[in-house]
Amino acid sequence: MKLILLGAPGSGKGTLAKKITKDFEIPQISTGDMFRQFASEGSELGLKLKSYMDSGKLVPDEVTIEILKARISKDDCKNGFILDGFPRTVPQAEALKSLCEIDSVILVDLAFEEIIKRLVSRRVCPSCGDIDNSEYEGYTGKCRKCGTPLYQRDDDKLETVKNRLEVYEKNTAPLINFYSDRLFKVSSKGTPEETYAPVKTFLSNLED
Numbered sequence: 001m002k003l004i005l006l007g008a009p010g011s012g013k014g015t016l017a018k019k020i021t022k023d024f025e026i027p028q029i030s031t032g033d034m035f036r037q038f039a040s041e042g043s044e045l046g047l048k049l050k051s052y053m054d055s056g057k058l059v060p061d062e063v064t065i066e067i068l069k070a071r072i073s074k075d076d077c078k079n080g081f082i083l084d085g086f087p088r089t090v091p092q093a094e095a096l097k098s099l100c101e102i103d104s105v106i107l108v109d110l111a112f113e114e115i116i117k118r119l120v121s122r123r124v125c126p127s128c129g130d131i132d133n134s135e136y137e138g139y140t141g142k143c144r145k146c147g148t149p150l151y152q153r154d155d156d157k158l159e160t161v162k163n164r165l166e167v168y169e170k171n172t173a174p175l176i177n178f179y180s181d182r183l184f185k186v187s188s189k190g191t192p193e194e195t196y197a198p199v200k201t202f203l204s205n206l207e208d
């Protein structure tokens, strides 16, 4: 099963991807996570990627497509994958089309005001990648899964969040039309479980 999660940054794609990965045993491929990993390694490429990310701009298509292409050719992608944060532009979608057939595109929908609220309070575990929120009940600043202190991503600061939403509107939202023949739309207004329930039913039917 080859899936794309489409939606604005902060709409809940990563959280949803983790649930799908667990139940359907296909890897989550997040270009953002891959870029952050490169950036943390401090190579020349990594530093360049970091400068794009920190300002909320998109990494150029050529670089992004090459990295994605290498990733999906790995063995663990043989039975499918979930793309989280790719494609983000029409040229990326065209490049993907020439590589493989996507079964379904899940559009995660949330109002921008709610996204801004969620993103500026989002916290991430540097160790296991778990996502939490400083406004959620029981938040302690430490990862609920492994106890590591959580951090705020540099690009989750308010000004960068606004830039990222503008970039989404301009470059990524046109993909809703591009994939109109295979789109499944879900609202992420509720809890992660409420968001996941209809997606799970949809994907189970898709598998049969």
Ligand code: AMP
Residues within 6 Å of the ligand: 009, 010, 030, 031, 032, 033, 035, 052, 053, 054, 056, 057, 058, 059, 060, 064, 084, 085, 086, 087, 088, 089, 092, 155, 164
């Ligand atoms: P994310 O974690 O998906 O929000 O991505 C964080 C940042 O990585 C984005 O703001 C972009 O700078 C960069 N990025 C991630 N995926 C892509 C992509 N498909 N195309 C271009 N830039 C990307």
